[in-house]
Amino acid sequence: MSVVSLRNIVVLLGQFPALSGATLEVQAGESVLLQGPNGAGKSTLLRLCAGLQRVERGDGSILGHDLHRERRIIRRRVGLVGHRTMLYDDLTTGENLRFWARAVRATPEELDQAIERMQIDRRLMDVPTRQLSAGQRRRTALAVAAARRPELWLLDEPHAGLDQAGRDIVDSLITDATAAGATVLVASHELDRVRPVVDRQVTVAGGLILEGADAV
Amino acid sequence: MLSDVLLIAGKDLRVELRSRIALNQVVPFALLVLVLFGFALDADSSTLATFTPGLYWVAVVLAALLAVHRSVSLEDGDGADEGLLMSGLHPASVFLGKAVALIAELLLLALVLLGGVLILYGAPVDDVTLLLLTTVAAVIGVGAAGTLYGALLSGQRARETILPILLLPVLAPVVIGASRAFGDAMGSVATDGWSWLLSLTGFAMLYLAVGSVAHGALMEEA
Known part of the structure; x- marks a missing residue:
């Protein structure tokens, strides 16, 4: 079953075509690395798959839901960890985690498991988020996404700002998610790090998606 | 739905308690205007x-x-607005939650200012009930309309300058109605303040209803 099915997708950011005819099929349980230069359209592709980006032309579905008409349903079934952490600076780490867990309908047990999974230091729970390092914020954002147990993970530079332990956690998150039947799309420049933990890679360049020999 | 409304309102009020922007900046500004x-x-x-x-x-x-x-900018910081879009929360719950938090802050502000005009201006009060009910109804109207127009301008550049241009004309009926009702309650205007209070209540209900319906579309466009 195709979890991501995109056919000739065109996305405009203002007048600029961020994606100009992108086509991609990703099956359930598959993990795919998106590589490509800055500005190639990787983040736009992930936001599109998260239901956050309006499609100008083309057809597609995510988790069986139409990209034009069912973006609201799509958003509730995916976990996106992008450049922005979606955290409130004036709340503590614990308050942020509890707020977002309730907002995404995660149980306290699922949140606890996610906190354990991301190895977030419990002493940080009472620390305002604005005082966290970039890596700690990233771990917190990953924990929020993990708590909702998404069927499709969308990770945009997930290793950015993380220490070695955090990077290892992200790697195991990818392999464990696919082992559990979830699908993972990872946009990253750290090719040597991500290649061993994904099933295949595609290249995003000039708003197009290149696969197979073209992708290398 | 009620628990979602309280979740959003509680979050906004908690952020406000921590940052103290309303207490340290908005209230002093309003007192300075007086x-x-x-x-x-x-x-x-x-x-x-x-x-x-x-x-x-x-x-x-x-x-x-x-x-x-301030209420709108809470969601801009680090992409929280997109987090709300991706959550399981209904847009109407988000709107009502943010409106409830804003209304609570504005009520506090209105009561402080009320004390200010009674002391600074020496204004008399003939009908305390009408005065307080007018304050509540008008503040709900301002909070509901403010939350709706704040969502309309979410993500827009130059929002700080566009917001007053769009919102002040919308709030003109509140200023007129609440001033007339206050005039009656303070004995300075010979008018039926209770009918003005009824109009204010209608305005507040209208904007709460419109905001609940329209907020989803506005979040999508932001």
Whole structure:
């Protein structure tokens, strides 16, 4: 079953075509690395798959839901960890985690498991988020996404700002998610790090998606 | 749905308690406006008492602009607005939650300012019930309309300058109705304040209803 099915997708950011005819099929349980230069359209592709980006032309579905008409349903079934952490600076780490867990309908047990999974230091729970390092914020954002147990993970530079332990956690998150039947799309420049933990890679360049020999 | 409304309202109020923007910036600004009105009218106590209703509500609405802007900017910081879009929360719950938090802040502001005009302007009060009910109804209207227009401008550049241009004309009926009702409650205007209160209640209900329906589409477009 195709979890991501995109056919000739065109996305405009203002007048600029961020994606100009992108086509991609990703099956359930598959993990795919998106590589490509800055500005190639990787983040736009992930936001599109998260239901956050309006499609100008083309057809597609995510988790069986139409990209034009069912973006609201799509958003509730995916976990996106992008450049922005979606955290409130004036709340503590614990308050942020509890707020977002309730907002995404995660149980306290699922949140606890996610906190354990991301190895977030419990002493940080009472620390305002604005005082966290970039890596700690990233771990917190990953924990929020993990708590909702998404069927499709969308990770945009997930290793950015993380220490070695955090990077290892992200790697195991990818392999464990696919082992559990979830699908993972990872946009990253750290090719040597991500290649061993994904099933295949595609290249995003000039708003197009290149696969197979073209992708290398 | 009620628990989701309380979740959003609780989050906004908690952020506000931590940052103290409303307490440390919006309330002092509103009090300064009241004092400036006093200087502008040459501290003539009879004139101030006569115009207290209008001056009071202009001060409330000007301060509300700051509070509305603050309410919207809470979600801009690090992409929280997109987090809300991706959550399981219904857009109407998000709207009502943010409106409830803003209304609570504005009520506090309105009560502080009310104390201010009673002390600074020496305004008399004939009907306390009408005064308080008018404050509640008008503040709900301002909070609901402010939350709706704040969502409309979410993500827009130059939002700080566009918000007053769009919101002040919408709030003009609140200023008129609340000033008339206050005038009756303070004995400075011979009018039926209770009918003005009814109009204010209608305005508040209308904007709560429109906001609940329209907020989803506005979040999508932001």
